[in-house]
Amino acid sequence: MDPDVWNEQVALGYDESSAHMYRPEVLGPTVDFLERRAGQGPALEFAVGTGRVALPLSARGMRVAGIEKSEPMARELARKPGGRDVVVTVGDMTTCRAPGTFSLVYLVYNAITCLLTQDEQVACFRNAARHLEPGGRFVIEVFVPELQRLPPGETARPFHVGEHHVGFDTYDLVNQQVVSHHYTIVDARGGSTFRSPHRYVWPSELDLMAKLAGLDLAERWADWDEAPFIASSRSHVSVWQKPGGRPAER
Incomplete structure (x- = not known):
């Protein structure tokens, strides 16, 4: 971790x-x-x-x-x-x-x-x-x-699309890894990003x-x-x- x-x-x-x-x-x-x-x-x-x-x-x-x-x-x-x-x-x-x-x-x-x-x-x-x-x-x-939800050949899938937040996962199918990407709009001046790695099981x-x-x-x-x-x-x-x-x- x-x-x-x-x-x-x-x-x-x-x-x-x-x-x-x-x-x-x-x-x-x-x-x-x-x-x-x-x-x-x-x-x-x-x-x-x-x-x-x-x-x-x-x-x-x-x-x-x-x-x-x-x-x-x-x-x-x-x-x-x-x-x-x-x-x-x-x-x-x-x-x-x-x-x-x-x-x-x-x-x-x-x-x-x-x-x-x-x-x-x-x-x-x-x-x-x-x-x-x-x-x-x-x-x-x-x-x-949720590998069944990935289109053939694709490695990324959105899990949330909102007015102030967009999130998607990227998959490494060989190593059983997924990274969750979060992009949040804080205000008109900018926002924040957060990435968390995971091992799906x-x-x-x-x-x-x-x-x-x-x-x-x-x-x-x-x-x-x-x-x-x-x-x-x-x-x-x-x-x-x-x-x-x-x-x-x-």
Whole structure:
């Protein structure tokens, strides 16, 4: 994961640029889903960022911790009301250890793809398993690669065209890489650009990573509202469970 992407400038504007992810119809089902999977136990968010999900979970009385590689993002979280209640360990989610064990470890909003190699993604699963109590769950929200939507021979596809923002992805199909390009018009005097690299990953590939980490697939949905995952689904929320402990609950 490239730490320079998530710098001070990006951290300061992150919540505004991701405002649509804070809408109640988006955030509410996310928090509800994760709270149910955590049961009565503590939760750990990998790539906790500025606390979009961790803070409302904490506000419900859950003990929530986080791992975050970007110090500017972690500082933004700490500045928010309740931010000090989420104990953040600064480090790489592939290797960093947070104190204690957890009934839930989770990664949201495509954060697994910020790890740019298969080895790093495998290491992330193994690190999640190390943090989990027996019977604990690892939850990931991530997009399904949209290669079927690419015209033959093309490597770029727009994902948003608006009055003040244009975004498109460029694909490297050989190396399973995608770069998201964002061009935002701030005012009449200029705008800003932001590029973030990702490694796209298939659901079946994630399941194999989970098996290598000793986790079993327990659930897969198309979204946080638990719509069925089907061939045309553009994203998925998947749950893997560590053997032992209490039986699965939903």
